[in-house]
Amino acid sequence: MELFRISRYTGEEDSAVESSSQALLERLCKQARARQLKKQQQEELSPSGEFKLKETKTKLPEKPKSRDSGLDSENQSQRETKKRKRKQSNEDACAEGPKKLRENLQRGNDSDEPARLADSSLAADTARGHVPVKQKKRNNKKTSVVSPKKTEADPEENGEQEQKRSNFKRSQAQRRKKMDLSKDVKTDGAEMREEGSGEVVNGNQIGNEQLSNAGKAKATPPPSSLKILGGYDKKAVHKIQPILPQWLAQPKLVHKRIKENLVPIQDVPGIHPRLMKKLQVNGVESFFPVQVEVIPAILEGASNGFLVGRGGYQPSDICVSAPTGSGKTLSFVIPVVQTLLERAVCQVRALAVLPTKELAQQVSRVFNIYADGTGLKVVLITGQKSFAKEQETLVQRTVMGYSSLADIVVATPGRLVDHIDRTPGFSLRQLRFLIIDEADRMIDDMQQNWLHQVVKAAFRAEEDSASSVLFQRKEPGPVTAASSCCPQIPLQKLLFSATLTRNPEKLQQLGLYQPRLFTSVYSEKQASSAGSVAEQNAEKKYTLPEGLSQYYVPCNLNSKPLFLLHFMLTMKFTHVLCFTNSKETSHRLFLLVRSFGGVNVAEFSSRLTPSERQKTLKVFEQGKIQLLISTDATARGIDIKGVKYVINYDAPQFIRTYIHRVGRTARAGKAGLAFTMLLKVQEQKFLQMLRDAGFPELGKQLVKSEYLKPLSERYEEALSKLQKTVKDERAQKHA
Numbered sequence: 001m002e003l004f005r006i007s008r009y010t011g012e013e014d015s016a017v018e019s020s021s022q023a024l025l026e027r028l029c030k031q032a033r034a035r036q037l038k039k040q041q042q043e044e045l046s047p048s049g050e051f052k053l054k055e056t057k058t059k060l061p062e063k064p065k066s067r068d069s070g071l072d073s074e075n076q077s078q079r080e081t082k083k084r085k086r087k088q089s090n091e092d093a094c095a096e097g098p099k100k101l102r103e104n105l106q107r108g109n110d111s112d113e114p115a116r117l118a119d120s121s122l123a124a125d126t127a128r129g130h131v132p133v134k135q136k137k138r139n140n141k142k143t144s145v146v147s148p149k150k151t152e153a154d155p156e157e158n159g160e161q162e163q164k165r166s167n168f169k170r171s172q173a174q175r176r177k178k179m180d181l182s183k184d185v186k187t188d189g190a191e192m193r194e195e196g197s198g199e200v201v202n203g204n205q206i207g208n209e210q211l212s213n214a215g216k217a218k219a220t221p222p223p224s225s226l227k228i229l230g231g232y233d234k235k236a237v238h239k240i241q242p243i244l245p246q247w248l249a250q251p252k253l254v255h256k257r258i259k260e261n262l263v264p265i266q267d268v269p270g271i272h273p274r275l276m277k278k279l280q281v282n283g284v285e286s287f288f289p290v291q292v293e294v295i296p297a298i299l300e301g302a303s304n305g306f307l308v309g310r311g312g313y314q315p316s317d318i319c320v321s322a323p324t325g326s327g328k329t330l331s332f333v334i335p336v337v338q339t340l341l342e343r344a345v346c347q348v349r350a351l352a353v354l355p356t357k358e359l360a361q362q363v364s365r366v367f368n369i370y371a372d373g374t375g376l377k378v379v380l381i382t383g384q385k386s387f388a389k390e391q392e393t394l395v396q397r398t399v400m401g402y403s404s405l406a407d408i409v410v411a412t413p414g415r416l417v418d419h420i421d422r423t424p425g426f427s428l429r430q431l432r433f434l435i436i437d438e439a440d441r442m443i444d445d446m447q448q449n450w451l452h453q454v455v456k457a458a459f460r461a462e463e464d465s466a467s468s469v470l471f472q473r474k475e476p477g478p479v480t481a482a483s484s485c486c487p488q489i490p491l492q493k494l495l496f497s498a499t500l501t502r503n504p505e506k507l508q509q510l511g512l513y514q515p516r517l518f519t520s521v522y523s524e525k526q527a528s529s530a531g532s533v534a535e536q537n538a539e540k541k542y543t544l545p546e547g548l549s550q551y552y553v554p555c556n557l558n559s560k561p562l563f564l565l566h567f568m569l570t571m572k573f574t575h576v577l578c579f580t581n582s583k584e585t586s587h588r589l590f591l592l593v594r595s596f597g598g599v600n601v602a603e604f605s606s607r608l609t610p611s612e613r614q615k616t617l618k619v620f621e622q623g624k625i626q627l628l629i630s631t632d633a634t635a636r637g638i639d640i641k642g643v644k645y646v647i648n649y650d651a652p653q654f655i656r657t658y659i660h661r662v663g664r665t666a667r668a669g670k671a672g673l674a675f676t677m678l679l680k681v682q683e684q685k686f687l688q689m690l691r692d693a694g695f696p697e698l699g700k701q702l703v704k705s706e707y708l709k710p711l712s713e714r715y716e717e718a719l720s721k722l723q724k725t726v727k728d729e730r731a732q733k734h735a
């Protein structure tokens with residue numbers, strides 16, 4: 001009320017009000033003087049700086065303090081000078097009389113304000129009527145905008161301000177608590193000592209305390225007349241759980257155990273008798289679990305013929321994630337060949353894209369086996385032949401124009417794009433199936449944006465405008481009455497891999513249409529309900545073949561070749577596929593083992609020509625090569641019959657590389673062994689990588705040094721031979 005009256009005085013020349021204001025001002029001045037006197041007495045009473053510190057602590061708890069006595073006395077003298085100045089300015093303010101005080105009061109320094117702002121030195125200055133220049137300017141600006149009448153007569157606003165102040169105080173207290181907590185955590189042991197010993201504090205603690213006090217000083221609220229920018233409390237960031245699309249979250253489960261879940265080929269509905277015969281001729285009496293699920297699913301989409309989807313709808317795209325050696329190749333070869341059996345005109349209807357020449361060759365071989373005698377033509381384009389020769393196998397020129405010579409094309413991405421761009425008459429407009437094998441690798445390596453090129457070529461408009469726009473092929477979109485009234489040849493994508501990504505963002509690049517996922521990745525609990533739609537096990541990412549036994553071999557860098565020789569010569573391993581991380585290591589290891597003697601060894605890497613590589617694989621499959629030392633060129637997809645052991649001479653860096661490497665053994669439900677040589681520094685990281693993928697702990701295979709001793713003398717000789725050979729090779733290269 002008193003304040004109310006004082007503020008009103010500025011607007012009204014009322015003598016009664018003036019006299020009462022005068023009285024109030026005098027009372028305030030008296031109070032201020034009494035307070036100063038009391039303070040002065042206290043200062044005089046305090047014999048050391050320590051007492052003053054305590055006083056400062058009680059009055060200005062947020063101000064940074066130092067316990068260093070040297071610093072303290074210096075600070076103390078500075079503080080005293082400041083105080084003297086403040087006293088002086090206070091006295092000046094009082095001496096200047098009611099006018100100046102009135103001005104100050106109008107700026108918002110009400111009688112409550114000093115107590116509220118006692119937290120900061122700025123506030124203390126304000127309370128004593130001493131306003132720093134900058135703040136003065138700001139306050140002046142503020143008072144010029146806000147009329148005094150509004151300030152005094154708006155109780156709602158005052159209430160709101162009060163509310164804001166109390167909220168601010170609460171958040172401030174919370175922040176202080178947090179800072180104290182973090183201080184506790186940071187200093188923990190040191191803080192305990194400090195508590196116990198009272199005044200004895202070491203340098204470290206001082207540092208911490210100063211930091212903490214600095215934090216407190218930062219957290220000190222500015223006077224309420226200032227606008228507060230920022231200063232928000234830190235909000236806890238909630239971890240966002242990814243939500244998978246339904247097709248990824250609820251896939252169709254496929255049994256992982258092959259032997260226990262074989263289904264006779266006659267029991268799988270819809271297989272053409274002609275293909276059934278071919279399967280039997282090729283020794284396939286039963287289908288593997290992945291084939292049991294996937295073959296009918298693909299055939300279902302073509303049940304109305306290949307020219308139109310079932311019921312006129314576009315069939316779903318299909319993604320298959322099943323372990324290495326589980327028979328994924330046949331699960332697309334059989335339904336594709338069967339669907340195209342009824343085709344009348346030769347056009348490119350199926351296109352299989354694979355990452356390497358060897359893999360493309362392997363898949364084209366399987367297509368050839370089942371297309372043989374059906375009139376379907378399979379063409380391989382990988383760059384092994386000249387471009388012109390490949391063109392001749394793809395298209396021929398007739399009087400009527402170009403005609404296709406291929407029904408099924410198996411290609412590597414680079415060469416495929418070259419033909420799309422540069423082979424006249426090579427058309428994908430009738431493409432019904434696009435098969436992407438080793439799909440995760442193909443997504444990672446989108447050479448020349450090949451998928452975009454293929455899709456563009458498949459939906460390219462006819463050059464001769466004679467054909468009606470109605471019959472032009474369009475990319476699938478939402479199903480509408482308009483879209484379903486003019487059916488067209490659907491393009492169905494079929495994706496296969498043992499390590500298919502579940503990353504929806506990556507899969508999105510493929511532009512899948514209402515996809516369905518078939519997977520063998522599930523926990524044992526879910527196995528009982530396999531075959532039904534069950535929830536995905538989030539922890540397990542990949543599956544390994546059931547017949548695979550895995551071990552790791554702790555070793556050191558120098559003894560690694562000796563370990564390999566021990567496996568080959570002492571333990572008499574045969575049909576061994578050994579992986580290194582580079583073609584240089586492969587080559588040197590090959591030279592070393594060859595120099596050592598006693599092992600039939602070969603190498604496989606990009607050092608060899610494609611035909612040399614093909615020959616090497618054939619000889620290895622025949623069992624004439626005991627040990628094949630290879631780069632990751634044979635790690636993926638290559639189906640070499642009879643591999644008994646896989647040895648990771650160099651530890652693989654990625655889980656997917658490990659899965660594909662060890663997957664060269666234990667194929668088609670057979671047993672196999674995998675050994676990974678690990679240096680001490682690699683052990684923890686590697687084993688953790690397997691744990692993260694949800695695999696069981698690997699067995700440890702120790703090799704005693706006494707087993708290596710008999711080999712060491714010959715090994716030294718082999719090493720010096722290797723040195724000479726490497727020198728000769730270098731000289732040859734530079735010549």
Ligand SMILES: Nc1ncnc2c1ncn2[C@@H]1O[C@H](COP(=O)(O)OP(=O)(O)OP(=O)(O)O)[C@@H](O)[C@H]1O
Nearest residue numbers: 284286287288324325326327328329498637639668
């Ligand atoms: N139903 C079957 N009966 C007998 N053998 C089969 C059957 N299906 C596939 N195989 C054989 O199993 C082996 C592995 O098949 P395939 O190469 O298709 O495996 P994959 O799943 O593609 O493996 P990867 O992921 O390593 O490429 C091949 O030798 C193949 O001939």
